[in-house]
Amino acid sequence: MRLSSLLLAGVLACAAGCSSCPPTWLDEPPTSERYVYGGAQSGALLGPDVQAVALTRATRVLAEQLGLDVTTSFSVVERDDRVWVEAVGPDGPHSELESVEIVERVQCGKRAAVLVRVARPDRAR
Secondary structure, three states, rough: OOHHHHHHHHHHHHHHHHHOOOOOHOOOOOOOEEEEEEEEOOOOOOOHHHHHHHHHHHHHHHHHHOOOOOEEEEEEEEEEEEEEEEEEEEEEOOOHOOOOOOEEEEEOEEEEEHHHEEEOOOOOO
């Protein structure tokens, strides 16, 4: 009985320490020579669409980090395990966001956080 209590305590301690809410990458996104990362969180009062809002916000962070002006049109849709991005600025469409990948999703109570990445334009295949 005592061994099972110790195992349960260990599992609970790991669960509490292994996933943090909010995730640390919201304040300190990963860095890489190959990818640009963007993380964002939804608001708490957005209902069932918190994941979609967090994904859109994280993708907008990517656009800002790449220096893209997407003020004309910006939409993000996840469908068939793929992220579809329409990003249009005053100078036309931006293809730099066509290969956005979801790296991690975290649900923190009523908020969702999403980390996305895209290959750096100079590193794209």
